[in-house]
Amino acid sequence: MKKEILISYAVVLSLSLFAARGILAEGLPQRDDPDFNPPIDNPAYSEGEGPLVVIDAAHHNFNTIANGKYRSFAELLERDGYVVEGSEGLYTKFTEDALENIDVLVIVNALNEANVGYEEGNWKLPTPSAFEDEEIKAVKNWVMEGGSLMLVADHLQFPGGATDLADALGFSLSNSYVMRANSPLLLGKPDHEHNMIKFQNSDGSLKPSPILKGREGFDEAVDLVVSFTGEAFWIKPQSQAKPLLSLPEGTVGLLPSVADGFSEATPTIKTVGMLQGATLQLGDGKVAMFGEASMFSAQLSATPPEPSWEQGMNNPAAPQNFQFALNVLHWLSGLLPTSPPDCVALGESQPTIIDQDLNVHIPCAIYQGPFVD
Numbered sequence: 001m002k003k004e005i006l007i008s009y010a011v012v013l014s015l016s017l018f019a020a021r022g023i024l025a026e027g028l029p030q031r032d033d034p035d036f037n038p039p040i041d042n043p044a045y046s047e048g049e050g051p052l053v054v055i056d057a058a059h060h061n062f063n064t065i066a067n068g069k070y071r072s073f074a075e076l077l078e079r080d081g082y083v084v085e086g087s088e089g090l091y092t093k094f095t096e097d098a099l100e101n102i103d104v105l106v107i108v109n110a111l112n113e114a115n116v117g118y119e120e121g122n123w124k125l126p127t128p129s130a131f132e133d134e135e136i137k138a139v140k141n142w143v144m145e146g147g148s149l150m151l152v153a154d155h156l157q158f159p160g161g162a163t164d165l166a167d168a169l170g171f172s173l174s175n176s177y178v179m180r181a182n183s184p185l186l187l188g189k190p191d192h193e194h195n196m197i198k199f200q201n202s203d204g205s206l207k208p209s210p211i212l213k214g215r216e217g218f219d220e221a222v223d224l225v226v227s228f229t230g231e232a233f234w235i236k237p238q239s240q241a242k243p244l245l246s247l248p249e250g251t252v253g254l255l256p257s258v259a260d261g262f263s264e265a266t267p268t269i270k271t272v273g274m275l276q277g278a279t280l281q282l283g284d285g286k287v288a289m290f291g292e293a294s295m296f297s298a299q300l301s302a303t304p305p306e307p308s309w310e311q312g313m314n315n316p317a318a319p320q321n322f323q324f325a326l327n328v329l330h331w332l333s334g335l336l337p338t339s340p341p342d343c344v345a346l347g348e349s350q351p352t353i354i355d356q357d358l359n360v361h362i363p364c365a366i367y368q369g370p371f372v373d
Contacts, residue, residue: 030068030069030299030300030301030311031068031299031300032068032069032071032072032298032299032300033072033298033299033300033310033312033314035314036072036298036313036314038076038313038322040076040079040080040326041219042215042218043079043080043081044080044081044082044215044326044330044333044335045080045081045082046081047081048081048083049081049083050077050080050081050082050083050333051082051083051103051104051333052082052083052084052085052101052102052103052104053074053077053082053083053084053085053102053103053104053105053106053329054084054085054086054087054102054104054105054106055070055073055074055084055085055086055087055106055108056087056105056106056107056108056110057086057087057088058087058088058092058093059107059110059111059130059131059161060110060111060112060113060115060116060130060161061107061108061109061110061111062108062109062111062154062158062293063108063109063152063293063297064086064088064108065084065086066086066088068299069293069297069299070106070108070296070297072297072298072299072312072313072314073296073297073298073313073325074086076313076322076325076326077325077326077329080326080329082104082329082333093132093134093135094131094135094136094138094139094142095134095135095138096138096141096142098138099138099139099142099147102142102147103147103148103333104147104148104149104150104329104332104333105139105142105147105148105149105150106149106150106152107149107150107151107152107162107165108152108293108296109152109153109154109158109161109293110130110131110153110158110161110162111130111157111158111161112127112128112129112130112160112161114126114128115127115128115157115160115161118259121258122157123156123157123258123259123260124157124257124258124259124261125156125160125175125257125258126160127156127157127158127159127160127161127163127175128160128161129160129161129162129163129164129165130161130162130165131161131162131164131165133164135165136164136165136168137168139165140168140169140282142285143169143282143283143285143286143287144282144283144284144285145283145284145285146283146284146285147285148285148286148287148288148332148333149169149285149286149287149288149332150287150288150290150328150329150332151165151166151169151287151288151289151290152289152290152291152292152293152296153166153173153231153233153290153291154229154230154231154291154292154293154294155175155176155177155178155229155230155231155259155292156175156176156177156231156255156256156258156259157175157259158231158293159173159174159175159176159231159233159291160173160175166233166289167236169280169282169287169289170235170236170239170240170241170280170282170287171233171234171235171236171239171241171278171289172233172234172235172236173231173233173291174231174232174233174234174253174255174269174274175231175255176231176232176253176254176255176269176271177229177230177231177253177254177255177256178197178229178230178231178232178247178251178252178253178271178276178291178292179195179197179229179251179252179254180195180196180197180250180251180252181250181251181252182250195228195229196226196227196228196315196317196318197226197227197228197229197230197247197248197251197276198224198225198226198248198317199224199225199226199227199245199246199248199276199277200223200224200225201223203248203249204246204248205245205246205247205248206222206223206224206225206244206245206246207242207243207244207245207246209242209244209279209331210331210336210337210338211244211279211324211327211328211330211331211336212324212327213336214323214327214330214336215330215335215336220323220326220327222320222323222324222327223320224318224319224320225245225277225295225318225320225321225324226295226315226317226318226321227245227276227291227292227294227295228292228294228295228311228312228315229292229294230276230290230291230292230293230294230295231253231276231291231292232247232251232253232269232271232274232275232276232291233274233275233276233278233289233291234274234275235275235278239280240280240281241278241279241280241287241289242278242279242280243275243277243278244275244277244278244279244288245275245276245277245278245290245291246273246274246275247271247272247273247274247275247276248272249272251271251272252268252269252270252271253268253269253270253271253274254266254267254268254269255267255268255269275289275291276290276291276292277289277290277291279331281338286331286332286338288328288331288332294311294312295312295313295318295321295324295325296312296313296321296325297311297312297313298310298312298313298314299311299312299314300314313325
């Protein structure tokens with residue numbers, strides 16, 4: 001597949017300005033927002049009686065419950081009735097036995113040991129897999145047999161850690177940074193909102209899914225999802241995965257070799273049509289793949305003496321992200337229909353198409369009809 005590489009001197013020059021200032025979110029002090037507590041009017045389960053959700057913490061994960069970066073996510077699910085645990089102390093590797101009693105496994109920003117340590121300069125290429133081959137086989141078999149997996153890999157170094165697992169599930173990740181091409185930051189003006197990308201019905205960047213409708217009879221519909229930087233990924237040819245968050249016009253993907261290390265030589269890819277969210281029915285199980293982690297968190301980031309900035313579900317510009325997070329878990333745990341009906345028979349002769357401009361064309365992406373089980 002030919003990838004069109006677009007180099008924009010103006011973009012990378014201005015990017016170097018904020019890279020030097022350390023404005024990218026992962027370079028800022030981050031802490032959980034203790035005041036984030038959105039209302040859940042109709043919890044899916046009685047308290048403590050829902051499915052078991054385990055958030056991986058055994059693979060040098062950047063986002064866990066224990067370090068606070070996914071504590072708000074865990075607390076949100078607990079208030080919806082789920083039983084949520086971090087994997088600290090439970091196991092060090094994914095095995096058949098370790099996965100046996102888990103209903104939903106959440107893996108966020110897993111890293112190979114070689115890439116641990118932003119401050120030590122280890123967020124750079126190469127980015128080997130965070131998982132051993134036997135672990136990948138165990139996870140895929142577990143999904144095929146009915147397990148539900150939420151896999152999240154953010155920008156550079158995180159896609160590398162998840163590439164082999166994602167590939168086995170039907171997704172191709174990129175070690176990219178996705179940003180708005182028209183950001184004020186690209187003009188050298190510091191602005192935390194530079195990395196906020198909006199997915200909405202009005203421009204077609206939200207693709208039809210039961211996740212966006214929510215449970216029948218409840219006010220859970222979502223028509224806006226906001227992400228914060230992240231990566232862009234593809235659905236592999238022949239995969240039956242369905243797009244959910246399709247990157248809109250006005251976004252750009254940069255491919256540095258070192259985290260935040262932009263220069264005039266940094267390659268840039270077209271991201272329109274690439275994805276930050278997709279779903280897949282695989283055997284008897286389900287996979288929800290996302291290319292950005294903060295959309296499911298609620299953090300405060302700041303470089304003193306600047307005031308704290310809300311990054312994630314707590315950001316005022318992302319008022320529906322918490323409902324989106326709940327809907328994703330409702331889909332994974334079987335409370336929502338699996339997918340829209342087949343609107344176009346894909347078949348072996350009609351695979352997912354990725355053209356030379358990296359645009360993704362999937363027939364069911366245009367489906368607008370009702371959803372059924």
